[in-house]
Amino acid sequence: MKQEEKQTLSISEKLAIDRTKLANERTFLAFFRSFVVMLSSGLAIVKLQFLRNIYVIGIALMIIGLMLLIYG
Structure with missing residues (x-):
């Protein structure tokens, strides 16, 4: 069934699907990058x-970083 659906999509529809996938990936990577920065900053302040x-700000940064990882 899925193979038949893919064959009936036009080029612009296929490109739209690819753009959406890439946008989702960019969003995930942005959340992950923010998580890494906040976690490392928090650890540096604590250590x-x-x-x-x-x-307390270091602890807060680590908690916010973990929340970003969970949300993203």
Whole structure:
């Protein structure tokens, strides 16, 4: 059934499907990139001894990063 449906699609419809897939992939990669940056920034703040006064911000960045990974 799916093979028959693919054969009946026009070129512009196939290209639209490909564009949609690529847009979804770009969105996922943007969320993943944001997760990595927030998690690494949070870990750096938590691990560095002289940044103890902003320790809570480091924890918050890690939590937000994990939420981005789950949402994305």
